[in-house]
Amino acid sequence: MDSKLKSQPTIFIIFGGTGDLNARKLAPALYNLYLEHWLPEQFAIVGTGRTKLTDDDFRERLHKDIDQFSRSGKAKAEQWDSFAPHVHYYPADVQNADTYQIFGEHIKELESEWQQPANVIYYLAVAPNFFPIIAENLAKAGLTADAERTRIVIEKPIGHDLESAKELNALLGRIFQEKQIYRIDHYLGKETVQNIMAFRFANAIMEPLWNRNYIEHVQISVTEQLGVGDRLGYYDGSGALRDMIQNHLLQLLCIVAMEPPVSFTAEEVRARKVDVLRAMRRFTPESVRDMAVRGQYGPGWIEGQQVPGYRQEAEQQGVNPQSNTETFAAVKFFVDNWRWQGVPFYLRTGKRLHRTASVITIQFKEVPHSIFPSSMMDTQRQNRLIISIQPEMSIRLQVQAKRPGVDMVLNAVDMVFDYKGTYVAQAPEAYETLLLDVLLGDQTLFMRGDQVEEAWDLVMPILTSWQNRVSQNFPNYSADSWGPEVAEALIAKDGFHWFTLPLHDK
Incomplete structure (x- = not known):
């Protein structure tokens, strides 16, 4: 202690x-x-x-x-x-x-x-x-x-939009000093999320690779099998973009993309996260159509149980049965700085999807020249770094290696750091970590006021566009799927595909 x-x-x-x-x-x-x-x-x-x-x-x-x-x-x-x-x-x-x-x-x-x-x-x-x-x-x-x-x-939510977030921050700022305010995001208290910084900045082998020269693209997926349930009253005024991407997923992006802080202090770490948000490319009304898609789940079957669609749940709970609220959102972001110029960051989140999982996948570029013919490749796959936040906590580096045998055949293998296999002690819950930090007066894992406002400023053009343009095809994905077809099209036009979660069979 x-x-x-x-x-x-x-x-x-x-x-x-x-x-x-x-x-x-x-x-x-x-x-x-x-x-x-x-x-x-x-x-x-x-x-x-x-x-x-x-x-x-x-x-x-x-x-x-x-x-x-x-x-x-x-x-x-x-x-x-x-x-x-x-x-x-x-x-x-x-x-x-x-x-x-x-x-x-x-x-x-x-x-x-x-x-x-x-x-x-x-x-x-x-x-x-x-x-x-x-x-x-x-x-x-x-x-x-x-x-x-x-x-x-x-x-959260800290505000409903940029204007309300500014109003709340201004009010809190009149009563408290910034060092007294702890804006909590439970995702940042998760063990694997905290380990991203340790993995990046405590190992000399990672930093030389952590840039546009070696990384092709980044995916951050937070998917849920559950529907909205009894949160529908709140959720209908929020939606997936506000509920998840504006805070949780953008926080994860900031940790992946941030520059090395000078020291592991709250102000240094939080300042570097704000730098990422300020460097991110802003959306125009035209670019929203090309870089952001939404969906809403319909009825279907999950694990042998029939489940209603979002609009059926809305009608049962006295909410607009023709609700335009998205339960799925996928967005392509760019960080316009020297480290990440041209590298797309794909973020997606949704409810009533095939599995519940939170995974960050960093895909590296292909080798500049392969000396092995395709006949030697059992499975040919680019190197990936897979950071699983839930349901398992692990970090996997996927590499190509020779399969045992007299002939030269390559296939993909995982180099794995698995919490359960490495540590006997049970990992603390996110709220335990965060409450202890509040007790200690450590704001490293908490959002600063300007960080909240930058995140809202980034997503506001998407929110405005979606609010002004009613989707004519909702619901556009069924329960137990991986989301709407437009989400596949978003990433496929760049020559990539969403990685199925989880990315391996246990």
Whole structure:
């Protein structure tokens, strides 16, 4: 355990404490950090919501949530009994500024008990429309004044478009300093995502190859077998481009494409990511048609079960049954700088696809001259670096090698770094990593305000074009497919194809 943590009393105040995010992610993550001795000796978790609960009621709910969702399994009685007294609950209406006084009083009580000041982390696990309300009410109650000890964490979406993102950043900037604001993207907390930087910058063999001279193109695919489900009310006003590409996938692109930072510090790393977004080629109304495609799933069968199409789900949930919201998006990006000029980055994401997987594939150029005739090639494949984020965590380098035997026959083989095969210890969940970083005051894995705005600025021409042009062919792909035919056409016209996920059979 970091010795600094022992002397850092910390209070987590979770707005939306009775919600799904706290139940599935935050509470299990904090509990696992506690089990592994990453929380300070003096800490408190304070949940708040509109539901009227006592401390014991709230503890009982969290106990059930942790039993169901924690990676460490059901809580053992002795461990839970030592954790539970740190958990508290206050029913509150976040829109009523007067109710915030109870948080101030509770903070003072704990600090008096601990006999030293505490760091206070406000986690906004609520709908985005409450972000400004909570931030302003915290300020009115005098709970944001200490810039060294007060932090605020907000979930995506950070704005609905460029203008709203700027408004939210401006409001937060009037109340907090940038060093206090943690814009969380759970993808950046995943072990394999963090390992991309280690793989790139801790190994001398990679940097000479990591440029347009050797890399032909890059694919980033985040595909989901599930449909929208009970998120349809939110999702219909968002769509795949806003929900996934504007934040998660562009974050992955930035890590792949960034220049080497001078040091592994938050400001250096985040500045290099912003450089990537600023270098990316902007879209015109004409180029949107050539470089971005969308889709919406229809009915079909998944693993022997018949599933409805998006519009049938919309009708059942009281949403427009002729919705134009895309559930699939694929976009071709370019980074116009010396390292990446001319190298296409293909990003795709969608729901109700054949498999759930998140994979980054970097395809290298062909050898300049092959000395082997085609008769010696069992499988001829260009070198690829495959970074699998889920369902497995691995990094694979695909190379050509001689097949065992007396004759010279080449086929593709994988050089594999597999987490499960390499490490015995279970990898932490993304939220465990990110919550610990908030506790430590480390913003390396969190988005800076200008980074959010640059990402919105990049995708706004696509959003505007799609909003102004109703798709006449929705739904255009069936459940359990790999998406619409237009997505294949997008990459095929450049002479490439989407790599099937997963890229190997286990």
